[in-house]
Amino acid sequence: MKKVIVGNHAVSWGVKLARAEVIAAYPITPQTQIVEELAEMCADGRLEARYIKVESEHSAMAACIGAAAAGVRTFTATSSQGLLLMHEVLHWAGLGRLPVVMADINRAVAPGWSIWTDQNDTLAQRDTGWIQLYCETNQEVLDTTVQAFKLAESVDLPVMIVLDAFFLSHTSEPVDIPEPAAVDAFLPRREARFKLDVNAPRAFGGLTTPAVYMELRMRQQEAMERAREVFEQVEADWEKRFGRRYGAIERDRIEDADIVLVTSGTVTSTARHVVNERRARGEKVGLVKVKMFRPFPTAALRDALAGVPKVAVLDRNISPGHGGIFAEEIRAALYDLPAAERPQVDGYVIGLGGRDVTPHTIAECLDRTRAGMTSGARAREDLWVGVKS
Amino acid sequence: MSQIEIKDKVPREELLDSGHLACPGCGAALAMRMVLKVLGEKTIVALPACCWSIIAGPYPQSSLHVPLYHAAFETGAAVASGIKAALLARGDTETMVVAWAGDGGTFDIGLQALSGAAERNEDILYVCYDNEAYMNTGIQRSSATPWGAWTTTTPAGHPETHVKKDILAILAAHRVPYAASTTVAHPEDLIAKVRRAKSVHGTRFLHILAPCPPGWKANDDETISLARMAVRTRVFPLLEVENGERWRFTAEHPGDPVEPYLRRQGRFRHLTDVQIAEIQAQVTARWESLERRVRASEPAPI
Numbered sequence: 001m002k003k004v005i006v007g008n009h010a011v012s013w014g015v016k017l018a019r020a021e022v023i024a025a026y027p028i029t030p031q032t033q034i035v036e037e038l039a040e041m042c043a044d045g046r047l048e049a050r051y052i053k054v055e056s057e058h059s060a061m062a063a064c065i066g067a068a069a070a071g072v073r074t075f076t077a078t079s080s081q082g083l084l085l086m087h088e089v090l091h092w093a094g095l096g097r098l099p100v101v102m103a104d105i106n107r108a109v110a111p112g113w114s115i116w117t118d119q120n121d122t123l124a125q126r127d128t129g130w131i132q133l134y135c136e137t138n139q140e141v142l143d144t145t146v147q148a149f150k151l152a153e154s155v156d157l158p159v160m161i162v163l164d165a166f167f168l169s170h171t172s173e174p175v176d177i178p179e180p181a182a183v184d185a186f187l188p189r190r191e192a193r194f195k196l197d198v199n200a201p202r203a204f205g206g207l208t209t210p211a212v213y214m215e216l217r218m219r220q221q222e223a224m225e226r227a228r229e230v231f232e233q234v235e236a237d238w239e240k241r242f243g244r245r246y247g248a249i250e251r252d253r254i255e256d257a258d259i260v261l262v263t264s265g266t267v268t269s270t271a272r273h274v275v276n277e278r279r280a281r282g283e284k285v286g287l288v289k290v291k292m293f294r295p296f297p298t299a300a301l302r303d304a305l306a307g308v309p310k311v312a313v314l315d316r317n318i319s320p321g322h323g324g325i326f327a328e329e330i331r332a333a334l335y336d337l338p339a340a341e342r343p344q345v346d347g348y349v350i351g352l353g354g355r356d357v358t359p360h361t362i363a364e365c366l367d368r369t370r371a372g373m374t375s376g377a378r379a380r381e382d383l384w385v386g387v388k389s
Numbered sequence: 390m391s392q393i394e395i396k397d398k399v400p401r402e403e404l405l406d407s408g409h410l411a412c413p414g415c416g417a418a419l420a421m422r423m424v425l426k427v428l429g430e431k432t433i434v435a436l437p438a439c440c441w442s443i444i445a446g447p448y449p450q451s452s453l454h455v456p457l458y459h460a461a462f463e464t465g466a467a468v469a470s471g472i473k474a475a476l477l478a479r480g481d482t483e484t485m486v487v488a489w490a491g492d493g494g495t496f497d498i499g500l501q502a503l504s505g506a507a508e509r510n511e512d513i514l515y516v517c518y519d520n521e522a523y524m525n526t527g528i529q530r531s532s533a534t535p536w537g538a539w540t541t542t543t544p545a546g547h548p549e550t551h552v553k554k555d556i557l558a559i560l561a562a563h564r565v566p567y568a569a570s571t572t573v574a575h576p577e578d579l580i581a582k583v584r585r586a587k588s589v590h591g592t593r594f595l596h597i598l599a600p601c602p603p604g605w606k607a608n609d610d611e612t613i614s615l616a617r618m619a620v621r622t623r624v625f626p627l628l629e630v631e632n633g634e635r636w637r638f639t640a641e642h643p644g645d646p647v648e649p650y651l652r653r654q655g656r657f658r659h660l661t662d663v664q665i666a667e668i669q670a671q672v673t674a675r676w677e678s679l680e681r682r683v684r685a686s687e688p689a690p691i
Contacts, residue, residue, distance in 0.1 A: 067478075
């Protein structure tokens with residue numbers, strides 16, 4: 001069935017198809033449509049879930065933690081300040097190895113108040129032990145939402161589906177909605193290996209001395225490493241059933257490229273347009289879209305970018321005092337390539353607080369990189385694109 | 390009360406093992422022991438940070454014979470809400486979900502989540518064992534610390550200057566179906582209240598006074614006598630509230646003077662006679678207010 005729906009509703013439909021059993025949610029713009037639609041679905045019986053209308057995002061995640069620990073499939077959605085409020089309990093879900101699935105609509109953080117997109121909210125959760133998957137289209141959002149449950153429950157890690165405020169959350173696109181029975185075959189009911197069970201009483205999360213804590217962290221890291229492979233299996237299974245696949249990274253015309261743009265989220269679609277234009281003019285420009293940020297697709301990126309002369313990373317985020325976060329991570333991933341294969345990596349900070357990233361913005365990044373203006377330590381005027389003087 | 394009566398009233402089943410990590414004379418351990426005796430094995434405990442995070446035992450041990458989820462400090466009621474929702478989603482309507490928190494996790498940092506759960510009338514039992522300060526972190530004041538008390542953050546030169554928050558009235562204002570106060574020194578009252586709580590649905594709240602010998606600077610064999618004195622002096626009245634409306638005393642409160650109760654605790658050692666008189670006045674005023682509330686909520690005579 002094809003429907004024209006906004007990105008937020010693509011999440012809701014994904015959650016419905018996944019048959020989430022407990023939803024706990026709190027409203028925040030621009031996420032609210034997700035949980036409104038889910039409330040409708042629960043109210044009219046299309047989704048048989050217990051829906052807890054909590055008093056904060058913190059309690060939304062805490063309730064999901066309790067429900068996931070009791071062995072059921074759980075979902076919540078949030079954005080920006082709501083995600084930041086959850087920070088402590090995001091760690092709890094991560095190190096507690098609970099397969100909670102959450103959608104976050106990327107929204108800039110305050111002050112000043114902004115409801116528009118950038119990635120600082122989710123990237124600030126980088127080290128909470130959540131798998132993070134950034135989406136470009138509404139179809140990808142729906143597919144990734146269903147896949148997220150399978151991935152989460154396979155590796156006992158929580159998964160965050162990430163989409164841009166308004167550019168995706170509130171933009172309508174045609175979306176193919178799979179048949180429920182086909183999704184049921186892909187994603188059976190959750191059967192937790194360990195759960196709160198009165199017939200097998202266990203304590204979870206108790207005091208952990210230095211003699212054992214480190215191994216918990218190591219297991220978490222191993223699960224993250226495993227998640228890369230499991231994600232590929234999940235995508236392969238999905239492709240077999242539904243004919244669509246996205247990849248932890250996507251390579252678009254990079255084979256002969258002398259400059260490769262690296263993007264995430266909806267900026268990717270604009271960048272594809274710029275690549276088309278430049279290719280038409282004979283410029284050897286390619287694109288790598290990064291969908292998976294945690295676990296970081298290090299090997300895939302090294303494989304894709306080794307030998308490329310120049311890489312321009314577009315960051316809709318900033319780590320103040322350092323730089324664009326994707327750029328820094330990609331530099332680290334490529335650092336120990338042999339010198340002859342190691343690209344020059346230029347990072348650009350663009351589109352913060354929902355500022356438009358136009359083809360012109362991306363063209364400017366490309367041109368700067370081509371001109372070799374930026375390399376090594378960056379001056380302020382090299383990092384920022386699309387700012388007023 | 391004869392031995393036979395006690396045996397009849399207190400279930401023999403023990404769901405708390407010896408070898409737990411409570412201090413000698415710990416009221417919190419007694420509270421858990423008695424509450425679980427009534428609730429039985431079909432119970433799941435959500436446990437935010439509190440003394441019980443330690444008492445329960447370190448990984449991979451547990452002193453409890455029921456499933457236990459250690460939760461973040463402010464999340465007791467929310468985690469319990471989630472567990473209950475999960476059980477219901479899988480058709481388990483029987484298992485009791487308990488949020489078990491100290492006074493810090495209830496009166497202070499967990500109050501928002503508790504208020505949310507109570508307002509939604511989540512089908513959980515929330516138990517606050519109240520030792521009147523942050524005892525696990527080393528005796529810092531909470532909003533359950535009584536006026537005049539010494540703690541490490543209210544030193545004797547500047548003791549606690551606020552009266553204890555009226556948590557039972559706060560829960561009653563949410564119109565939860567059942568809210569009650571009891572102590573570890575009143576097992577018959579405590580057990581009756583847990584039974585009562587177990588017999589109804591919705592958010593049930595139990596406020597259990599649990600003396601803390603190290604925190605109160607009292608002898609560890611005085612837990613029971615101090616809790617009994619707290620009731621006799623009307624410092625800690627035993628109450629139950631139905632639907633936020635019907636308030637009832639559940640014990641005799643003869644109104645003994647507060648001074649002997651205070652003088653047996655090192656945390657009040659610095660108090661002057663004037664300050665003790667001030668506490669007596671506060672206790673008397675609150676008692677009179679409670680009496681008015683209880684009288685006002687009595688059903689009209691037929």
